[in-house]
Amino acid sequence: MTEQAGMQQDSVGAFVPGPRTERAGASEGPLAGLTFAVKDLYDTAGDVTGYGNPDWARTHPPATADAAAVTALLEAGARLVGKTKTVELAYGLTGENVWHGTPLNPAAPDRFPGGSSCGSAAAVAAGLADIAMGSDTGGSVRIPASYCGIYGIRPSWGAVSLVGAMPLGPSYDTAGWFAARAAVLRRAGEVLLPPGGEGPLGPLLKVQEAWVNAEPATAAALAGGLEAAEAVLGPVLCVHVAPEGLETFYERFRCAQAAEAWASLGPWIEATNPAFGPGVKERFAAAKAMDPAKAAAGRAFRRVVQARLHRLLGGGAVLVYPTSPLPAPLLGATQAEQNAVRERTMGVTAIAGLAGLPEVTIPAGKVEGAPVGLSLVAAPGRDRALLALAEKVAAAAGLPA
């Protein structure tokens, strides 16, 4: 690791092994004075993009250009302070990486940091970067943000450029980011998001099935955050958005995503036969074996959910629910325990995932000392309004602005 003046020690193992990629930002700009990190699936010119797997790094040449999001942040004046660890090929939610070491969860050191943007979340939670780019296909920004007690956004699908970022499930992939402060999360959005999408939001809709799906302790820990959201948007109304059940949301999402993951990465996997850590190996094997009819059913279901949610939220309504149904699993959790958490979690993350909705998670609660996030979700394209709302809700909840 290069130890440069002003570069902080990687106290939590957030950054990828090897020399730290660093780059000064523009001397002036809206993010001047802030630092950022990027998940090691975004290209930075001259570096091999590692994508969390040594065989990927070995078989790919150095990138010739920066990813679009990296360029945008640099041009806005932010300083790049490193590339962060990811779950192998971004295919996992706990944040484990057997090759590079799993980053420490700074907010709950005996628990997983959450994945796949584990290093980015850990870097921000440890104060090693003000902003960190992650990517979110099925929850990979929202879940590590919830687990590490920081803010995170999965933007509207297509809103932020993924040029120069590795694919997982392109029709679900989004370029999200983390910050420890709501105002910083919003300021990064002003640079990364397209113009527009401001304006009033409301009313607040409590997604009943997602609250029921959460552990009672998680729901209780988020009561104050919900009250803060009500203080901003008025009394919450109750809705059901998943009459088919969250397990159906998970299953349909999983099948459609797996088919895309195999389409994106299968050829390389077949040609390379890479070594994978536990869990990732099994997920790609299942992706390879995915029944095309199940994948098609997943895509058809997505259209139904999209129509339903776009209609519900088109006027400006905001969904609210626990980002994850429980805090991060303990580091000793078995694969079976992790899988159970994964299925239960992705039933909820699939709501925004299937419908392409922007979702911001706010570090609104703690369960036995471990963080849990509260999610606010709006119609596609309302990202800027949602970030402004999250800042107001955070202020109403007495969270650090």
Place this chain on the structure above:
Amino acid sequence: MTEQAGMQQDSVGAFVPGPRTERAGASEGPLAGLTFAVKDLYDTAGDVTGYGNPDWARTHPPATADAAAVTALLEAGARLVGKTKTVELAYGLTGENVWHGTPLNPAAPDRFPGGSSCGSAAAVAAGLADIAMGSDTGGSVRIPASYCGIYGIRPSWGAVSLVGAMPLGPSYDTAGWFAARAAVLRRAGEVLLPPGGEGPLGPLLKVQEAWVNAEPATAAALAGGLEAAEAVLGPVLCVHVAPEGLETFYERFRCAQAAEAWASLGPWIEATNPAFGPGVKERFAAAKAMDPAKAAAGRAFRRVVQARLHRLLGGGAVLVYPTSPLPAPLLGATQAEQNAVRERTMGVTAIAGLAGLPEVTIPAGKVEGAPVGLSLVAAPGRDRALLALAEKVAAAAGLPA
């Protein structure tokens, strides 16, 4: 009555007695080919504005200029075909006028037409004008529209100019209008409303207390209209907006409005001692005697309701409920029966009245052959979006476009 070529016979007694005021519109314009009428509380240059009461007409000189709304419609190409009857000083909801004769309700001839914009509603319902201007302080466009089976809008408070119109309760008065077709209601709005206020609306919120307040037969008659609204905006959610009770909404509205009515018209009444028909006389006597503390409580309550509803609707949500809790009273109804209907009705009309919200009523149902309307209500300023929505809902309900 002047019988001009092309001017239709006043088959329902909609127009004020005497020569019919008629005026050609601009030769081109967005409303070219359409006709309009105006309630006889809007000025037309050269005519005495009668305001429904012979003593008012006797003590006021002819108007020197057209009201702003009249000018706007003429300049848009619509042809003025007459001034229509109003309840005396616009202070009543049944549409009775003992001096000029109560207009016939073309949709239910044995029932009241609704007031105070009775003549305008009757003229449109009878096909004597495509558009008719009314005014709505406490329900005076919405209720006659509901009773006569036509479309009506009470715009956002302040959205449409009342210059050249007589006042009743200025902080509640609005310049609304009627049409027999949703597209015509919208097209008039494009001329009368300020720019902006388009954009998506939703979700749809069913105001529980207003549905409970309606007669079961009225609620049942509007089930199809509600389904049509759901077809456009998605499944309805249930809300309560009046936890204090609709009777409190009525009482607070009544007190604040009465104080304003007396402030506006009391000096003329004291100086003139006019003859009033039944009901109107008692209402002005009550307005004169209004306890200033009750009026102040009404104004304070309005601020609470405004804040509550603006927060609920700020994002684009739409309230839906029966415009009137029952169809028009039968012509033989006693004053006591009329008062009971009035109190029950104004608890609902006070929702938009207190909060300054735009409300469009759609002729979505019939009870024993008599019309009842379905109301859609949005945040202030969203009038254009609301008119576009009403057109879509009308189409979904299979109503004449």
